[in-house]
């Protein structure tokens with residue numbers, strides 16, 4: 267069943283058009299990856315889905331409901347939760363408080379809570395009283411993912427969770443992905459690291475200059491096709 | 502001896518200024534809104550208490566209790582209907598709107614209650630005093646100061662121990678990400694202004710019992726509140742108490758030297774602190 271789809275998604279920053287009709291489909295339980303060069307429109311796509319940028323109602327459909335026009339807080343309330351680019355932790359909140367903000371003002375039930383999140387990322391339990399921004403980059407990324415998980419999302423939108431992190435740290439973070447998917451969340455990841463994306467995703471969308479230039483399963487895509495879709499020239 | 506007395510009176514007076522300032526500090530800390538009508542809202546609060554006193558024949562303390570939910574509601578509605586619409590990147594619209602609100606409140610009170618000065622009369626407690634050996638202090642100033650401490654402790658608890666407080670801090674840190682986490686800034690801000698109005702009501706009660714008031718005295722209270730907030734460091738509640746105390750002590754010391762220097766001494770203290778600590782005594786790390 268299609269859990270989430272976008273149809274003709276557009277986005278503007280002032281006069282500048284960043285997206286030109288992006289169509290995405292996410293099946294229940296699936297993990298899709300959006301890849302593309304810097305400035306391709308990946309973050310803008312996630313912002314449009316999560317309500318930071320508004321659209322026509324029918325441009326984003328979640329669980330059969332048109333949500334393109336809804337404000338971010340309402341979309342989050344429906345279970346589409348973002349791990350934003352650059353982590354965006356709240357500096358005046360401790361690690362524990364950052365995690366708990368994901369449950370503010372709503373009754374949440376499901377697999378994820380403080381205990382299960384800190385079992386997934388044990389270092390967060392140790393450091394739970396520290397200000398979130400006192401942690402290392404990798405640990406901060408764990409907080410950002412944990413904060414989103416605390417609300418028991420139906421769709422987790424991850425924007426470049428490997429950005430700026432050392433390979434071993436990236437490995438640790440992606441090691442959490444199977445358990446996140448087992449908990450029932452469908453996942454959209456945005457990655458510049460193509461090999462990482464091909465490893466975890468069921469399907470891949472390649473974005474270039476605000477348009478989808480290639481889609482398919484990792485096994486169906488060859489390097490040359492991805493290269494062409496990524497940079498707009500053949501290798 | 503006389504100096505100790507002057508100092509103590511100043512500290513206690515600082516409690517009143519801290520009460521003026523705490524609501525302003527709270528609102529600024531959460532939404533970066535400088536409410537130029539803050540002093541007039543305090544005066545409005547005093548009139549609301551006065552109305553309840555005369556309508557129900559209550560003591561001002563009880564009348565203030567009745568006024569609390571009314572003032573909370575006024576604040577909540579004001580934020581939802583007016584102030585939320587003008588908050589944004591540009592700081593000028595909220596300044597203009599709250600300036601306008603200040604004029605509107607003053608004129609409305611003038612229409613309704615004329616320029617006559619009014620007073621809240623709490624009864625014998627007004628002139629009661631406590632002999633502490635070294636100094637004799639009035640019960641009312643003592644109660645005012647104690648209330649300021651209680652208010653600041655309570656606001657700190659709210660800020661650092663409750664889910665609403667976390668939402669306040671998160672929204673203040675980063676409103677866009679707060680929305681991504683399901684927080685609605687419009688409702689968080691409405692709660693903040695409602696709570697600020699509870700503090701305003703407590704300040705109004707002590708203001709009205711300490712001295713005469715009339716519809717025009719709001720802006721001067723706003724100045725003291727501003728100075729206390731800025732001395733303390735924007736957004737720091739304990740800093741606001743310290744700021745109030747510094748102004749209070751400066752005023753009583755100034756008055757002890759020469760009665761005409763009272764008000765001036767408070768402003769001078771403000772300027773001196775600002776000259777050495779432009780960000781106030783307890784600035785927030787991430788401002």
Ligand SMILES: Nc1ncnc2c1ncn2[C@@H]1O[C@H](COP(=O)(O)OP(=O)(O)O)[C@@H](O)[C@H]1O
Pocket residue numbers: 279282284302303304305306307308309310311
């Ligand atoms: N806030 C903004 N204002 C103006 N232009 C922006 C803004 N954010 C992104 N853009 C532009 O939109 C395009 C897509 O950006 P983005 O979605 O961030 O790309 P990606 O995440 O794929 O690197 C880029 O050309 C970028 O410069």
Ligand SMILES: [Mg+2]
Pocket residue numbers: 308309310351426
């Ligand atoms: Mg991006």
